[in-house]
Amino acid sequence: MFENLSDKIMASLKKVRGQSKITESNIEDVIKEIRLSFLEADVNFKVVKNFIDRVKAKALGAEVLQNVNPGQQFVKIVHDELVQTLGGGAVDINVRENPSVIFMVGLQGAGKTTSSAKLALYIRQKLGKKPGLIPADIYRPAAIDQLQTLGKQNNIPTFPTPIGMKPEEILEKSKQWARDNMVDVVIVDTAGRLQVDDELMGELGRLKDIWAPQEILLVADAMLGQQSVNVAEGFHKRLNLTGLVLTKVDGDARGGAALSIREVTGIPIKFLGVGEKVNALEVFHPDRLAGRILDMGDVLSLVERAAEVIDEKAARDSAKKIMKNEFTLDDFLGQIQQLKKMGGFETILKFLPGMGEISKQLKNMTPPDNEIKKIEAIIRSMTIQERNNHKILNASRRTRIANGSGTQVSDVNKLIKQFEDAKKMMSGMMKMGMGRGGMKFPF
Structure with a gap:
């Protein structure tokens, strides 16, 4: 819902990043652009005015914090006032009575x-x-x-x-x-x-x-x-x-x-x-x-979403298989299905800090729903032996799989290549410590 608004605000805030000092002159254009972005998003004009007034007053009256450049501090001021406009904090539902x-x-x-x-x-x-x-x-x-x-x-x-x-x-x-x-x-x-x-x-x-x-x-x-x-x-x-x-x-x-x-x-x-x-x-x-x-991310919501849809034991088992180079096409299929439950790789990226721009760049690269369905059909057309050891997939086996899944041999070849590349990438990530402890990502 906020994608267009986010794009415009982030484009505006880029202009203050790197500034050595926050002054009325170097934030004036940014303030005007943010005001226009809010009005175009159909935000109530009084709300926009109050928001802009608060941001401007805090920005011009703020002392620059140590180790934080003025541009970053301005972004924080915008963030804090946006939180305030939205209500400050979550409000629990009252279900204390019985009933x-x-x-x-x-x-x-x-x-x-x-x-x-x-x-x-x-x-x-x-x-x-x-x-x-x-x-x-x-x-x-x-x-x-x-x-x-x-x-x-x-x-x-x-x-x-x-x-x-x-x-x-x-x-x-x-x-x-x-x-x-x-x-x-x-x-x-x-x-x-x-x-x-x-x-x-x-x-x-x-x-x-x-x-x-x-x-x-x-x-x-x-x-x-x-x-x-x-x-x-x-x-x-x-x-x-x-x-x-x-x-x-x-x-x-x-x-x-x-x-x-x-x-x-x-x-x-x-x-x-x-x-x-x-x-x-x-x-x-x-x-x-x-x-x-x-574009500061929302890791807490991602953790909650992951906890709801990901089988933690299966995630640990997958991590162990990746470390031992035993990750199979059957495991790959399971990871794809977990990703679908979470909304896909593009959705996950949107929850991570600084990944908004990257997720937009990946739009044309991310396999659409039909491509995901094709991958699932190809893997399901394989025997258990073939899923567990893709090295045995010779030309005749690939032809049989293509016929069984309603795809082309080139599609089967493409999937095998994607799987091998993904396997290398995940193995590298695990070795760097990205898969140890904390949240388990299904990729």
């Missing part, structure tokens, strides 16, 4: 139903509590069916909302259902509208009276930009929101909503929806997002 009640509110199409299921999965996996889902959007029957399906697929208890029952009745009857199912956290998927109106707010107000929620989370579409800020203000005025869930941040939104909404409304962003899958929900960390925007 805790969470209302998911928002306009139609923002992603409330999917976000409800995502939040339920997060609460179970990360917080160790038992969630329960309550479909209360009676005006869109598909929403009820969708939430019940998602609940069933992920083994999450879901209230069997009957047809014809009013939202107030649903919430009242679900109290006993939650007790019977020993639910720790109740997540209510409320109805949406095409716009904020009195009828919707009246209904949500009545639901609050029936079962007071600990959290009222607005699900807002990041693609709407400034309109998301207006929607948040409208809901907050009537319901006193406790947090925000920004959805579709993996799309091509310009980022204005995320950069504006906290400072304009005062409501903390608690989660980001980063994909369509039910596990694609991230806790919002302002410092990590600021680091990504300024």
